[in-house]
Amino acid sequence: QFLPQREDVFNGAEQEDIERKTPLWGVLESIRPGDVLVIAAQGSHFTGCLGDMLVRYFKLRGGAGIVVDGRVRDAARIRALGVPVWCTGVTPHYASQTELFPSAFNVPVGVGGTLVTPGDLIVADEDGAVVVPQDRAVPLAEDSLLHQDREAFARRRLDEGGLLSDYYPLTGEGLDEYLASRAAT
Template structure:
């Protein structure tokens, strides 16, 4: 009887996986949300029936950071040695979705990364952050950790993450798998082309199809909050000015019409 050597079947998948074509949010939609806080965007989406928009977990690397932009996406998946592992460090990673998504960056993009809140995967480091910024990227939201945090702070790139780690991206349990695909980040769904509004309160995902309605509603909301703060600072009663009553709404409209344009 002759011994035979059986070759394991080749996995029926090629990495990196790339999703289908998508349309980025236009500058008009982005500009419409430029002065809208993440808190207001989140509240307005809730009023419109979409309740899971807050990306829970990621915090700004530096206080005072803010970004509004069109989402591009990167998905990490659990490592499986017959398909993908990080044993070769950057020499393996350069052929993954992590390197591939960097070549798609356009000015104003916000990179949104699904990493399951991993404490041991440094999804973005100094070199990739520099390249992203050079290509015009506006900010990064990572449902996981980053590395080289000191150098990234020096770059001034707005970034939200769950913390820092010395690990490289595929050193532990995850591997950069796919890009231009839907991702789950901090309990929220983000589709390529959705809008991201992020500030000190955290990131919020605004569906592209709802961005104009959110912007219009939010603009009025934030304007009357300016008026309410002014009146409360003068000693007015909270229940009269937050939220506005029909009478104080009329007062607000008079106040707004008398304000200099652009203020």
């Protein structure tokens, strides 16, 4: 969690030395294999929450991906590392160089207008990232597999010349046809 800087809480003159004592270093040193790091940076266009060295360390610890409600730096080097990162853009600034400062980790945060709590699952692809509470993961996965199967059926029918209105979304006679095809297998 990044919060606004304030002179009586943090003096920017010691930025790089003090950063290693912040929760940003703490969270990186607590990363376990498969973890997804979610950073609340209030959509800042200036604070570079992570750069090459921090993402490199994240990867070496076994981190799976990073979601940042803000910016990162060293974009080319991060891409070369192959760590999936979802962020709002890039900046040349480092984590405490501008208006925000790393303040806490392993706490609930608001990212992209969504509450993320420690232990939530993050599902992400090239379209973006979503939060899945742990207790909803199994039913959501089951629903997702069913949805994926229905869409595969609809794609086949569209590729065969079917009408969009018959197969997408899959309702009415198209849905009946899908259900009959599943019952036959």
